[in-house]
Amino acid sequence: MTNKEDIRNLYDAWWNNRTPEECALHYMCYEYEEEYFEDMLLKDDSLLNDIIATVSECTDGIFLGIDGCLRLYIVDDSDFYGCYYGNECKIEINRKYLTDKSVILHELIHFYEHLLEKEQKPFIRELLVLELYNKLSTSIPDLKEHIFKHCELYSYTKTFQESGEHGVLFFLKSLDLDIRCGFPLGTVCGYGRNEQF
Numbered sequence: 453m454t455n456k457e458d459i460r461n462l463y464d465a466w467w468n469n470r471t472p473e474e475c476a477l478h479y480m481c482y483e484y485e486e487e488y489f490e491d492m493l494l495k496d497d498s499l500l501n502d503i504i505a506t507v508s509e510c511t512d513g514i515f516l517g518i519d520g521c522l523r524l525y526i527v528d529d530s531d532f533y534g535c536y537y538g539n540e541c542k543i544e545i546n547r548k549y550l551t552d553k554s555v556i557l558h559e560l561i562h563f564y565e566h567l568l569e570k571e572q573k574p575f576i577r578e579l580l581v582l583e584l585y586n587k588l589s590t591s592i593p594d595l596k597e598h599i600f601k602h603c604e605l606y607s608y609t610k611t612f613q614e615s616g617e618h619g620v621l622f623f624l625k626s627l628d629l630d631i632r633c634g635f636p637l638g639t640v641c642g643y644g645r646n647e648q649f
């Protein structure tokens with residue numbers, strides 16, 4: 453990721469030049485952040501609640517999410533649904549999928565995972581994997597087998613490999629969002645994952 457000052461400058465320039473549609477998308481992402489990402493934001497009473505106080509003492513504090521950081525662009529004529537550019541801290545959404553909640557959530561998972569990677573120690577992500585697994589295993593039968601299948605496909609599917617990181621944390625969080633949004637399992641992950649359930 454570009455340094456924080458650069459990110460902030462890019463964000464300020466983007467904020468001043470947002471189109472009305474990008475502005476609406478921005479507010480929608482704020483709502484999704486509030487509604488669905490409390491665990492990845494390490495908020496009080498979320499999945500990692502027991503260690504959050506310790507994390508706050510060990511680091512410069514807990515990051516605050518998309519505010520002052522993430523830029524959102526609506527693009528035409530692209531061959532993707534959406535795309536997250538980690539180093540630039542920006543998301544592009546294909547105009548055709550602007551109203552597809554699962555596409556927006558998919559890209560936001562990439563963003564929060566990347567922030568966790570950059571801002572926190574690896575054990576935070578590892579603990580989140582454990583806690584999400586425990587949470588989801590009560591409602592998804594054969595969760596472990598689904599994870600193995602996901603990783604197997606991940607290794608062998610070229611398209612999937614070239615389209616950003618979709619590891620175990622990504623997969624689990626996408627299933628969590630499927631359940632919370634009432635989507636068929638595999639919808640937020642995409643890439644045909646709904647066919648495996």
Ligand SMILES: [Zn+2]
Pocket residue numbers: 558562615616617618
């Ligand atoms: Zn992706």
